[in-house]
Amino acid sequence: MNPTVNLRPLEEQTIVITGASSGIGLETARMAADRGANVVLAARSEDALQDLADEITAGNASAEYVAADVSDRDDIREIVATAEDAYGGFDTWINGAAVSIYGRLEDVPIEDMREQFETNVWGLLYGSIAAAQHFKNRGESGAIINIGSIVSDRAIILQGSYSASKHAVKGFTDALRMELEEEGAPVSVTLIKPSAIDTPYPEHAKNEMDAEATLPAPVYAPETVAQTILDAAEHPEREITVGGGGKGMILLDRIAPGLLDTLMERVFYNQQRTDEEPTAEHSLESPSEDLETRGGYEGHVADSSLYTRLRQRRGLTGTALAGLAATAAYAGYRALRGRRDGPPDERERDNSSETTTRPRVLR
Template sequence: MSVKLKKLNEQVIVLTGATSGIGLATARAAAEAGAKLVLAARDGDALDTLAHEMRQRGADVATVAADVGDPADVARIGKAAIDKFGRVDTWINDAGVSVFGKNEEVALEDMQRVMQTNLWGVVNGSLEAVRLLKAHGGGALINIGSEASDRSIPLQGTYSASKHAVKAFTESLRMEVEKDEAAISVTLIKPAGIDTPFAQHAKNYMKQEPTLPPPVYAPELVAKTILYAAENPERDLFVGGRAKAVSMGAQLMPRVLDKLMNATVFRQQQSDKPSSPNRRDALHDPVPEQELRQRGNLSPNPAETNLYTSLQFHSGATKTVLLGGALLAAAWAFTRKPGRKVWPA
């Protein structure tokens, strides 16, 4: 079945993980575009502050304090959308957490928390979304994966496992929805490293403060991609040429990529700043002072635009040719030596 999606200013959008990073950037951009919003996150006070900000600008917003790992909480999100607006047009599963450290050193309870949020949060949200979308005329389901959906990263083993699982679940659900001929677009977004408070929110087992390998992209670029998928049915979208290059490398030369990551990524995920013994993280509970921040200052110059990402918004043969050229540029940059100017894509 051909899926036709509404323009943003005609939509009711549900968004989890709304008070930080990619979710916060997406919420603000969607409100600016005129969408009606149902925003969910664990910190109710942060949600209230964000909703007040948006209402001051004329947005129509409902909020739900919820842990997406709890199916009952996710059901409350869906109920809030129906009670307030009568339908859902787009559901975005964005909430996510991580742990930095060697797999042998990370506590099992911390691994389980990552999976509860990143995988089961997506499962819970997706099933609720499909139920509501089928009942109210269809729409878009958008799940936030990662470049780690296609290629695991050392020192973030459980995060990588969760994002692999998100990809697998999303692909399976997409086929089932298509088989049912439901008017639902199911999209997986795969960002590269994004300049959000992700590293500060993560639990850390390393001696140094965690960070992300370059290049680091602006969260607004992910928000733009998400909202594009809310209006245009797409199967997969990458954010950052690096994400696509890593995905291709995982398919075509996995062992070479192993060696390249061993040589670079361990160092690139550890900053020059020692990790404090009193360091707070948002793995199990939100940290109020860390909320309502879009950026994490992981790079002095995060990429605000990206050629490969933008070219995905084209159509037809032109898109194929342009994406191929951008991918070659990204792959070339990915193999360049550290310390030299890289990452043109």
């Protein structure tokens, strides 16, 4: 990690958050404001942002907002200008805006995939470059936090274009980090990789399947990701996976990718589908107007991740981290095999506290 970076305490920071009107971005905005940070909120829905800004200022915190589409570089410049006019700049930039699509690759219109990449990849690229230039021009330390996914490492069936976009996010983030470190710029660049999170992700997705989409288990609360993001805003981190289930899937892919392919094909395909008919509503073309952090997931949601909490402890040895990773890999394997290994009561006793009795694919 870049030794020239010295990040401020959260209560002394101004934080820019794109995708602030729902899910992880919304939870992060509320949590950052509660902890004393100034927040600059960005999303496509001006009404939702106005409501959120009013909520935050009513709690004696400070918030500004910009109705912006991150795929438009001029809108990114407007976010930067708003932060500079209101607070003299910003200390952390969080790229959280993203759109999702479910369906076989052959069934998803190419135009929809391109639009998805405009937001998930180009929007994040525009924001990261603008933030890096801001920090270098100001000559003070800052943090760029990019929200990837466990599918930044491992593609998932029925979410192929989303997986591809998050692979691109990881590649860009890693390259940007190296370049900033090489020139000695005082910028921390972090990639956050959430597992499946109970947000409106499936409800907002463009769905080309013949059934309603759902989340895979184990599923974690959005607060788990928000806490991880804000920790990275104060303490430089390279990359963090949120959720032991997701870490286990990544490690299983490294150990036995063919086995994971088979599990994807035989188990994950059906585990991302419900028995309900799909709805036509989605946020690919129009934003949601509701301030919702949670989605409609009907299974158990883990309120915390032991793996992620321990991963963020300073001073853990490599041996300890290796042990955590091995434990996560086994937990992930058990979660994937759970439905075929025995009745629900038996699975619940066998699995760790981070798994659920409705194993589904990890996001």
